[in-house]
Amino acid sequence: MPIRAIVFDAYGTLFDVYSIGALAERLFPGKGAALAELWRDKQIEYTRLRTMCSTYKPFWEVTQDALVFSCRKLKLDLTLDAQNQLMGQYAKLPAFPENLPVLQELKSMGMKLAILSNGNPDMLDAAVQAAGMNEVFNHILSVDAVRKFKTAPEAYQLGPDILGLAAKDILFVSSNCWDVCGAGWFGYKTFWVNRAGAPLEELGVTPHGQGTTLTDLRAFVEQDRNELQSQARPA
Amino acid sequence: MPIRAIVFDAYGTLFDVYSIGALAERLFPGKGAALAELWRDKQIEYTRLRTMCSTYKPFWEVTQDALVFSCRKLKLDLTLDAQNQLMGQYAKLPAFPENLPVLQELKSMGMKLAILSNGNPDMLDAAVQAAGMNEVFNHILSVDAVRKFKTAPEAYQLGPDILGLAAKDILFVSSNCWDVCGAGWFGYKTFWVNRAGAPLEELGVTPHGQGTTLTDLRAFVEQDRNELQSQARPA
Numbered sequence: 001m002p003i004r005a006i007v008f009d010a011y012g013t014l015f016d017v018y019s020i021g022a023l024a025e026r027l028f029p030g031k032g033a034a035l036a037e038l039w040r041d042k043q044i045e046y047t048r049l050r051t052m053c054s055t056y057k058p059f060w061e062v063t064q065d066a067l068v069f070s071c072r073k074l075k076l077d078l079t080l081d082a083q084n085q086l087m088g089q090y091a092k093l094p095a096f097p098e099n100l101p102v103l104q105e106l107k108s109m110g111m112k113l114a115i116l117s118n119g120n121p122d123m124l125d126a127a128v129q130a131a132g133m134n135e136v137f138n139h140i141l142s143v144d145a146v147r148k149f150k151t152a153p154e155a156y157q158l159g160p161d162i163l164g165l166a167a168k169d170i171l172f173v174s175s176n177c178w179d180v181c182g183a184g185w186f187g188y189k190t191f192w193v194n195r196a197g198a199p200l201e202e203l204g205v206t207p208h209g210q211g212t213t214l215t216d217l218r219a220f221v222e223q224d225r226n227e228l229q230s231q232a233r234p235a
Numbered sequence: 236m237p238i239r240a241i242v243f244d245a246y247g248t249l250f251d252v253y254s255i256g257a258l259a260e261r262l263f264p265g266k267g268a269a270l271a272e273l274w275r276d277k278q279i280e281y282t283r284l285r286t287m288c289s290t291y292k293p294f295w296e297v298t299q300d301a302l303v304f305s306c307r308k309l310k311l312d313l314t315l316d317a318q319n320q321l322m323g324q325y326a327k328l329p330a331f332p333e334n335l336p337v338l339q340e341l342k343s344m345g346m347k348l349a350i351l352s353n354g355n356p357d358m359l360d361a362a363v364q365a366a367g368m369n370e371v372f373n374h375i376l377s378v379d380a381v382r383k384f385k386t387a388p389e390a391y392q393l394g395p396d397i398l399g400l401a402a403k404d405i406l407f408v409s410s411n412c413w414d415v416c417g418a419g420w421f422g423y424k425t426f427w428v429n430r431a432g433a434p435l436e437e438l439g440v441t442p443h444g445q446g447t448t449l450t451d452l453r454a455f456v457e458q459d460r461n462e463l464q465s466q467a468r469p470a
Binding site for chain 2: 186
Protein backbone atom coordinates (compact mmCIF):
# COMPACT_ATOMS: atom_id res chain seq x y z
CA MET A 1 0.00 0.00 0.00
CA PRO A 2 1.25 3.51 -0.76
CA ILE A 3 1.28 6.18 1.91
CA ARG A 4 -2.20 7.68 2.00
CA ALA A 5 -1.90 10.18 4.82
CA ILE A 6 0.83 12.00 6.71
CA VAL A 7 0.70 12.88 10.39
CA PHE A 8 3.09 15.55 11.67
CA ASP A 9 4.46 16.33 15.06
CA ALA A 10 4.22 20.08 15.72
CA TYR A 11 6.92 21.62 17.93
CA GLY A 12 10.35 21.41 16.35
CA THR A 13 8.95 19.61 13.31
CA LEU A 14 6.58 22.19 11.84
CA PHE A 15 7.15 25.12 14.16
CA ASP A 16 10.56 26.57 14.80
CA VAL A 17 11.13 26.78 18.53
CA TYR A 18 14.44 28.61 17.99
CA SER A 19 12.76 31.95 18.67
CA ILE A 20 12.15 30.81 22.25
CA GLY A 21 15.88 30.43 22.85
CA ALA A 22 16.51 33.83 21.30
CA LEU A 23 13.94 35.45 23.57
CA ALA A 24 15.37 33.60 26.59
CA GLU A 25 18.79 35.01 25.72
CA ARG A 26 17.42 38.56 25.54
CA LEU A 27 15.74 38.12 28.94
CA PHE A 28 18.67 36.29 30.60
CA PRO A 29 21.86 37.27 28.75
CA GLY A 30 24.41 34.46 28.68
CA LYS A 31 21.88 31.94 29.99
CA GLY A 32 19.39 31.74 27.13
CA ALA A 33 20.74 28.56 25.57
CA ALA A 34 20.97 26.75 28.91
CA LEU A 35 17.45 27.83 29.86
CA ALA A 36 15.94 26.84 26.51
CA GLU A 37 17.56 23.41 26.67
CA LEU A 38 16.66 22.64 30.28
CA TRP A 39 13.14 23.99 29.77
CA ARG A 40 12.58 21.72 26.77
CA ASP A 41 14.05 18.68 28.57
CA LYS A 42 11.90 19.24 31.67
CA GLN A 43 8.80 19.87 29.58
CA ILE A 44 9.23 16.48 27.92
CA GLU A 45 10.20 14.78 31.18
CA TYR A 46 7.09 16.06 32.93
CA THR A 47 4.84 14.84 30.07
CA ARG A 48 6.29 11.35 30.50
CA LEU A 49 6.04 11.23 34.28
CA ARG A 50 2.46 12.49 34.16
CA THR A 51 1.58 9.95 31.48
CA MET A 52 3.09 7.00 33.35
CA CYS A 53 1.35 8.04 36.56
CA SER A 54 -2.00 9.11 35.08
CA THR A 55 -1.60 12.65 36.43
CA TYR A 56 -2.25 14.43 33.15
CA LYS A 57 -2.50 18.15 32.89
CA PRO A 58 -2.51 20.22 29.69
CA PHE A 59 0.76 20.87 27.87
CA TRP A 60 0.47 24.61 28.46
CA GLU A 61 0.53 24.04 32.24
CA VAL A 62 3.27 21.41 32.04
CA THR A 63 5.31 23.85 29.95
CA GLN A 64 4.83 26.55 32.57
CA ASP A 65 5.83 24.17 35.39
CA ALA A 66 8.96 23.23 33.45
CA LEU A 67 9.84 26.90 32.98
CA VAL A 68 9.45 27.64 36.68
CA PHE A 69 11.63 24.66 37.63
CA SER A 70 14.29 25.48 35.05
CA CYS A 71 14.66 29.08 36.23
CA ARG A 72 14.91 27.93 39.83
CA LYS A 73 17.53 25.34 38.91
CA LEU A 74 19.57 27.91 36.95
CA LYS A 75 19.01 30.54 39.66
CA LEU A 76 17.29 32.95 37.27
CA ASP A 77 14.74 35.40 38.64
CA LEU A 78 11.61 34.68 36.59
CA THR A 79 9.39 37.75 36.76
CA LEU A 80 5.74 37.43 35.80
CA ASP A 81 6.48 39.59 32.77
CA ALA A 82 9.33 37.33 31.62
CA GLN A 83 7.15 34.26 32.18
CA ASN A 84 4.35 35.77 30.11
CA GLN A 85 6.74 36.70 27.32
CA LEU A 86 8.31 33.23 27.18
CA MET A 87 5.02 31.37 27.36
CA GLY A 88 3.46 33.79 24.87
CA GLN A 89 6.16 32.91 22.37
CA TYR A 90 4.58 29.45 22.03
CA ALA A 91 1.50 31.08 20.51
CA LYS A 92 3.40 32.78 17.69
CA LEU A 93 6.05 30.33 16.59
CA PRO A 94 7.09 30.70 12.96
CA ALA A 95 7.04 27.64 10.71
CA PHE A 96 10.28 26.50 9.06
CA PRO A 97 10.52 28.30 5.71
CA GLU A 98 10.25 25.21 3.50
CA ASN A 99 7.19 23.85 5.27
CA LEU A 100 4.21 25.59 3.74
CA PRO A 101 5.15 24.94 0.07
CA VAL A 102 5.98 21.28 0.84
CA LEU A 103 2.72 20.79 2.70
CA GLN A 104 0.78 22.33 -0.17
CA GLU A 105 2.47 20.02 -2.66
CA LEU A 106 1.78 16.96 -0.54
CA LYS A 107 -1.83 18.02 -0.30
CA SER A 108 -2.05 18.47 -4.07
CA MET A 109 -0.74 14.88 -4.42
CA GLY A 110 -3.94 13.80 -2.67
CA MET A 111 -2.43 13.16 0.75
CA LYS A 112 -4.52 13.69 3.84
CA LEU A 113 -2.48 15.78 6.27
CA ALA A 114 -2.83 16.01 10.03
CA ILE A 115 -0.99 17.29 13.09
CA LEU A 116 -0.69 15.05 16.15
CA SER A 117 0.86 16.97 19.02
CA ASN A 118 1.34 17.01 22.78
CA GLY A 119 0.15 20.62 22.67
CA ASN A 120 -3.35 21.35 23.92
CA PRO A 121 -5.90 22.58 21.35
CA ASP A 122 -5.62 26.30 22.15
CA MET A 123 -1.83 26.25 21.80
CA LEU A 124 -1.99 24.35 18.54
CA ASP A 125 -4.68 26.52 17.02
CA ALA A 126 -2.70 29.66 17.79
CA ALA A 127 0.52 28.23 16.33
CA VAL A 128 -1.20 26.90 13.18
CA GLN A 129 -2.90 30.26 12.70
CA ALA A 130 0.32 32.21 13.20
CA ALA A 131 2.08 29.99 10.64
CA GLY A 132 -0.71 30.45 8.08
CA MET A 133 -1.34 26.70 7.88
CA ASN A 134 -5.09 26.57 8.54
CA GLU A 135 -5.96 25.52 5.01
CA VAL A 136 -3.41 22.75 4.72
CA PHE A 137 -4.42 20.32 7.43
CA ASN A 138 -7.42 18.03 7.39
CA HIS A 139 -7.12 17.40 11.13
CA ILE A 140 -5.36 18.97 14.09
CA LEU A 141 -5.15 16.33 16.80
CA SER A 142 -4.16 17.01 20.38
CA VAL A 143 -3.31 14.28 22.88
CA ASP A 144 -5.53 16.27 25.23
CA ALA A 145 -8.38 14.11 23.87
CA VAL A 146 -6.92 11.03 25.59
CA ARG A 147 -5.14 12.78 28.48
CA LYS A 148 -1.90 10.92 27.77
CA PHE A 149 1.13 12.42 26.09
CA LYS A 150 3.21 10.77 23.41
CA THR A 151 4.69 8.15 23.38
CA ALA A 152 1.59 6.50 24.90
CA PRO A 153 -0.15 4.25 22.36
CA GLU A 154 -3.46 5.96 23.15
CA ALA A 155 -1.98 9.19 21.81
CA TYR A 156 -0.71 7.63 18.56
CA GLN A 157 -4.06 5.85 18.09
CA LEU A 158 -5.72 9.22 17.44
CA GLY A 159 -4.23 9.23 13.91
CA PRO A 160 -5.63 5.93 12.60
CA ASP A 161 -8.94 6.62 14.35
CA ILE A 162 -9.67 9.92 12.67
CA LEU A 163 -8.14 9.01 9.31
CA GLY A 164 -9.87 5.64 9.08
CA LEU A 165 -6.60 4.03 7.98
CA ALA A 166 -4.26 1.46 9.46
CA ALA A 167 -1.14 2.93 11.08
CA LYS A 168 1.06 1.13 8.52
CA ASP A 169 -0.59 3.16 5.73
CA ILE A 170 0.12 6.45 7.49
CA LEU A 171 3.49 8.21 7.51
CA PHE A 172 4.37 9.77 10.86
CA VAL A 173 6.82 12.67 10.64
CA SER A 174 8.76 14.14 13.55
CA SER A 175 12.01 15.96 14.23
CA ASN A 176 12.19 14.23 17.62
CA CYS A 177 13.81 10.84 17.30
CA TRP A 178 12.05 9.52 20.42
CA ASP A 179 8.73 10.44 18.80
CA VAL A 180 9.72 8.60 15.62
CA CYS A 181 10.61 5.56 17.74
CA GLY A 182 7.33 5.69 19.65
CA ALA A 183 5.37 5.99 16.39
CA GLY A 184 7.40 3.17 14.85
CA TRP A 185 6.74 0.90 17.84
CA PHE A 186 3.05 1.75 17.47
CA GLY A 187 3.06 0.66 13.83
CA TYR A 188 3.28 3.82 11.70
CA LYS A 189 5.59 4.26 8.77
CA THR A 190 8.02 6.88 10.00
CA PHE A 191 10.12 9.73 8.65
CA TRP A 192 12.67 11.48 10.83
CA VAL A 193 13.32 15.15 10.03
CA ASN A 194 16.71 15.20 11.69
CA ARG A 195 17.15 18.96 11.63
CA ALA A 196 19.85 18.92 14.31
CA GLY A 197 21.99 16.13 12.81
CA ALA A 198 21.53 14.01 15.95
CA PRO A 199 22.53 10.34 16.18
CA LEU A 200 19.74 7.77 16.04
CA GLU A 201 18.39 6.81 19.47
CA GLU A 202 19.44 3.31 20.61
CA LEU A 203 15.90 2.02 20.82
CA GLY A 204 15.98 -0.64 18.14
CA VAL A 205 13.83 1.39 15.72
CA THR A 206 15.02 2.48 12.28
CA PRO A 207 12.92 5.17 10.59
CA HIS A 208 11.60 4.24 7.14
CA GLY A 209 12.91 7.54 5.84
CA GLN A 210 15.16 10.31 7.06
CA GLY A 211 16.24 13.78 5.99
CA THR A 212 17.15 17.19 7.33
CA THR A 213 14.16 19.26 6.16
CA LEU A 214 10.60 18.79 4.95
CA THR A 215 11.92 19.06 1.40
CA ASP A 216 13.55 15.65 1.92
CA LEU A 217 10.16 14.36 3.07
CA ARG A 218 8.61 15.36 -0.25
CA ALA A 219 11.30 13.41 -2.11
CA PHE A 220 10.65 10.36 0.10
CA VAL A 221 6.90 10.46 -0.53
CA GLU A 222 7.42 10.85 -4.29
CA GLN A 223 9.80 7.91 -4.33
CA ASP A 224 7.33 5.77 -2.36
CA ARG A 225 4.67 6.60 -4.93
CA ASN A 226 6.95 5.98 -7.96
CA GLU A 227 8.09 2.63 -6.65
CA LEU A 228 4.52 1.49 -6.26
CA GLN A 229 3.56 2.69 -9.72
CA SER A 230 6.51 0.88 -11.33
CA GLN A 231 5.57 -2.31 -9.43
CA ALA A 232 2.00 -1.97 -10.71
CA ARG A 233 3.12 -1.52 -14.35
CA PRO A 234 3.24 -4.69 -16.46
CA ALA A 235 6.78 -5.76 -17.36
CA MET B 236 -0.18 4.80 61.88
CA PRO B 237 3.59 4.98 62.33
CA ILE B 238 5.95 4.06 59.53
CA ARG B 239 6.33 0.29 59.61
CA ALA B 240 8.59 -0.33 56.65
CA ILE B 241 11.01 1.60 54.48
CA VAL B 242 11.53 1.04 50.78
CA PHE B 243 14.70 2.43 49.20
CA ASP B 244 15.62 3.33 45.67
CA ALA B 245 19.08 1.92 44.84
CA TYR B 246 21.19 3.91 42.38
CA GLY B 247 22.14 7.31 43.72
CA THR B 248 20.22 6.69 46.94
CA LEU B 249 22.06 3.72 48.44
CA PHE B 250 24.86 3.24 45.93
CA ASP B 251 27.21 6.01 44.98
CA VAL B 252 27.33 6.29 41.21
CA TYR B 253 30.11 8.90 41.42
CA SER B 254 32.72 6.26 40.70
CA ILE B 255 31.20 5.84 37.23
CA GLY B 256 31.92 9.48 36.39
CA ALA B 257 35.45 9.13 37.70
CA LEU B 258 36.07 6.06 35.53
CA ALA B 259 34.52 7.84 32.53
CA GLU B 260 36.95 10.71 33.09
CA ARG B 261 39.91 8.33 33.16
CA LEU B 262 38.76 6.70 29.92
CA PHE B 263 37.78 9.95 28.17
CA PRO B 264 39.80 12.78 29.73
CA GLY B 265 37.91 16.07 29.76
CA LYS B 266 34.67 14.37 28.76
CA GLY B 267 33.93 12.22 31.80
CA ALA B 268 31.41 14.54 33.43
CA ALA B 269 29.53 15.14 30.17
CA LEU B 270 29.44 11.42 29.43
CA ALA B 271 28.28 10.45 32.92
CA GLU B 272 25.49 13.03 32.84
CA LEU B 273 24.22 12.23 29.35
CA TRP B 274 24.48 8.49 30.04
CA ARG B 275 22.36 8.81 33.17
CA ASP B 276 19.78 11.04 31.44
CA LYS B 277 19.47 8.66 28.47
CA GLN B 278 19.27 5.63 30.74
CA ILE B 279 16.29 7.16 32.54
CA GLU B 280 14.74 8.44 29.31
CA TYR B 281 14.90 4.98 27.73
CA THR B 282 13.26 3.38 30.79
CA ARG B 283 10.35 5.79 30.45
CA LEU B 284 9.89 5.40 26.70
CA ARG B 285 10.02 1.62 27.01
CA THR B 286 7.53 1.69 29.87
CA MET B 287 5.04 3.92 28.06
CA CYS B 288 5.29 1.79 24.92
CA SER B 289 5.40 -1.65 26.59
CA THR B 290 8.79 -2.41 25.02
CA TYR B 291 10.53 -3.40 28.25
CA LYS B 292 14.02 -4.77 28.33
CA PRO B 293 16.19 -5.25 31.42
CA PHE B 294 17.92 -2.24 32.97
CA TRP B 295 21.34 -3.69 32.18
CA GLU B 296 20.55 -3.64 28.45
CA VAL B 297 18.90 -0.23 28.61
CA THR B 298 21.98 1.08 30.41
CA GLN B 299 24.21 -0.33 27.69
CA ASP B 300 22.05 1.20 24.94
CA ALA B 301 22.24 4.55 26.70
CA LEU B 302 26.03 4.30 26.91
CA VAL B 303 26.36 3.52 23.21
CA PHE B 304 24.09 6.43 22.27
CA SER B 305 25.87 8.85 24.62
CA CYS B 306 29.31 8.04 23.22
CA ARG B 307 28.04 8.44 19.67
CA LYS B 308 26.44 11.78 20.53
CA LEU B 309 29.63 13.03 22.21
CA LYS B 310 31.77 11.56 19.40
CA LEU B 311 33.71 9.33 21.78
CA ASP B 312 35.17 6.08 20.47
CA LEU B 313 33.70 3.42 22.77
CA THR B 314 35.93 0.36 22.58
CA LEU B 315 34.61 -2.95 23.80
CA ASP B 316 37.09 -2.76 26.67
CA ALA B 317 35.88 0.70 27.73
CA GLN B 318 32.27 -0.47 27.50
CA ASN B 319 33.00 -3.49 29.68
CA GLN B 320 34.82 -1.35 32.24
CA LEU B 321 32.01 1.21 32.45
CA MET B 322 29.24 -1.37 32.61
CA GLY B 323 31.24 -3.46 35.07
CA GLN B 324 31.39 -0.49 37.42
CA TYR B 325 27.66 -0.92 38.05
CA ALA B 326 28.38 -4.27 39.69
CA LYS B 327 30.77 -2.85 42.27
CA LEU B 328 29.32 0.48 43.32
CA PRO B 329 30.24 1.55 46.84
CA ALA B 330 27.47 2.56 49.24
CA PHE B 331 27.47 6.06 50.72
CA PRO B 332 29.49 5.93 53.95
CA GLU B 333 26.62 6.71 56.33
CA ASN B 334 24.28 4.11 54.85
CA LEU B 335 25.15 0.84 56.49
CA PRO B 336 25.08 2.11 60.11
CA VAL B 337 21.81 3.99 59.49
CA LEU B 338 20.21 0.94 57.87
CA GLN B 339 21.29 -1.24 60.79
CA GLU B 340 19.79 1.20 63.28
CA LEU B 341 16.51 1.37 61.36
CA LYS B 342 16.42 -2.40 61.33
CA SER B 343 17.05 -2.55 65.05
CA MET B 344 14.08 -0.20 65.51
CA GLY B 345 11.94 -2.99 64.05
CA MET B 346 11.56 -1.56 60.58
CA LYS B 347 11.20 -3.85 57.62
CA LEU B 348 13.64 -2.67 54.95
CA ALA B 349 13.48 -3.25 51.21
CA ILE B 350 15.04 -2.06 47.98
CA LEU B 351 12.77 -1.24 45.02
CA SER B 352 14.87 -0.50 41.97
CA ASN B 353 14.79 -0.24 38.19
CA GLY B 354 17.86 -2.46 38.20
CA ASN B 355 17.42 -6.08 37.16
CA PRO B 356 18.00 -8.74 39.83
CA ASP B 357 21.57 -9.65 38.81
CA MET B 358 22.70 -6.04 38.88
CA LEU B 359 21.07 -5.43 42.25
CA ASP B 360 22.42 -8.58 43.84
CA ALA B 361 25.94 -7.68 42.77
CA ALA B 362 25.67 -4.12 44.09
CA VAL B 363 24.11 -5.18 47.41
CA GLN B 364 26.83 -7.80 47.84
CA ALA B 365 29.62 -5.34 47.00
CA ALA B 366 28.22 -2.87 49.55
CA GLY B 367 27.99 -5.54 52.28
CA MET B 368 24.25 -5.00 52.69
CA ASN B 369 22.96 -8.55 52.30
CA GLU B 370 21.94 -8.89 55.93
CA VAL B 371 20.10 -5.60 56.20
CA PHE B 372 17.30 -5.95 53.68
CA ASN B 373 14.21 -8.10 54.05
CA HIS B 374 13.44 -7.82 50.35
CA ILE B 375 15.24 -6.78 47.21
CA LEU B 376 12.61 -5.90 44.62
CA SER B 377 13.30 -5.36 40.96
CA VAL B 378 10.80 -3.84 38.54
CA ASP B 379 11.83 -6.69 36.25
CA ALA B 380 9.02 -8.67 37.92
CA VAL B 381 6.41 -6.43 36.27
CA ARG B 382 8.42 -5.42 33.18
CA LYS B 383 7.67 -1.74 33.75
CA PHE B 384 10.12 0.78 35.15
CA LYS B 385 9.38 3.40 37.77
CA THR B 386 7.32 5.61 37.81
CA ALA B 387 4.72 3.08 36.59
CA PRO B 388 2.22 2.26 39.36
CA GLU B 389 2.80 -1.45 38.72
CA ALA B 390 6.42 -0.97 39.79
CA TYR B 391 5.56 0.87 43.01
CA GLN B 392 2.89 -1.73 43.80
CA LEU B 393 5.64 -4.30 44.40
CA GLY B 394 6.34 -2.72 47.80
CA PRO B 395 2.87 -2.98 49.37
CA ASP B 396 2.42 -6.43 47.83
CA ILE B 397 5.47 -8.05 49.39
CA LEU B 398 5.28 -6.15 52.68
CA GLY B 399 1.57 -6.76 53.20
CA LEU B 400 1.10 -3.10 54.14
CA ALA B 401 -0.75 -0.15 52.64
CA ALA B 402 1.49 2.28 50.74
CA LYS B 403 0.63 5.05 53.22
CA ASP B 404 2.25 3.01 56.02
CA ILE B 405 5.46 2.59 54.05
CA LEU B 406 8.13 5.25 53.70
CA PHE B 407 9.65 5.46 50.22
CA VAL B 408 13.16 6.91 50.11
CA SER B 409 14.94 8.16 47.02
CA SER B 410 17.60 10.67 46.02
CA ASN B 411 15.78 11.19 42.71
CA CYS B 412 13.05 13.79 43.10
CA TRP B 413 11.06 12.34 40.18
CA ASP B 414 11.05 8.98 41.97
CA VAL B 415 9.81 10.65 45.17
CA CYS B 416 7.04 12.33 43.15
CA GLY B 417 6.05 9.05 41.48
CA ALA B 418 5.97 7.28 44.84
CA GLY B 419 4.01 10.15 46.38
CA TRP B 420 1.43 10.05 43.56
CA PHE B 421 1.18 6.32 44.15
CA GLY B 422 0.39 6.83 47.83
CA TYR B 423 3.61 6.18 49.76
CA LYS B 424 4.93 8.39 52.50
CA THR B 425 8.06 9.86 50.96
CA PHE B 426 11.49 11.05 52.02
CA TRP B 427 13.79 12.84 49.58
CA VAL B 428 17.52 12.36 50.14
CA ASN B 429 18.46 15.51 48.25
CA ARG B 430 22.17 14.78 48.07
CA ALA B 431 22.74 17.23 45.23
CA GLY B 432 20.85 20.19 46.73
CA ALA B 433 18.49 20.24 43.74
CA PRO B 434 15.28 22.29 43.61
CA LEU B 435 12.00 20.42 44.07
CA GLU B 436 10.44 19.26 40.80
CA GLU B 437 7.36 21.28 39.78
CA LEU B 438 5.05 18.28 39.88
CA GLY B 439 2.74 19.31 42.70
CA VAL B 440 4.19 16.77 45.15
CA THR B 441 5.82 17.73 48.44
CA PRO B 442 7.87 15.00 50.13
CA HIS B 443 6.83 14.21 53.70
CA GLY B 444 10.46 14.50 54.72
CA GLN B 445 13.68 15.75 53.22
CA GLY B 446 17.38 15.77 54.02
CA THR B 447 20.78 15.52 52.45
CA THR B 448 21.95 12.11 53.71
CA LEU B 449 20.51 8.93 55.19
CA THR B 450 21.42 10.28 58.63
CA ASP B 451 18.63 12.84 58.16
CA LEU B 452 16.31 9.97 57.32
CA ARG B 453 17.02 8.33 60.69
CA ALA B 454 16.10 11.59 62.46
CA PHE B 455 12.86 11.78 60.45
CA VAL B 456 11.87 8.23 61.34
CA GLU B 457 12.66 8.78 65.03
CA GLN B 458 10.59 11.94 65.05
CA ASP B 459 7.67 10.14 63.37
CA ARG B 460 7.85 7.50 66.08
CA ASN B 461 8.14 9.99 68.96
CA GLU B 462 5.19 12.05 67.75
CA LEU B 463 3.02 8.98 67.65
CA GLN B 464 4.12 7.87 71.11
CA SER B 465 3.38 11.31 72.60
CA GLN B 466 -0.04 11.27 70.92
CA ALA B 467 -0.72 7.85 72.46
CA ARG B 468 0.30 8.97 75.97
CA PRO B 469 -2.52 10.25 78.21
CA ALA B 470 -2.36 13.98 78.89
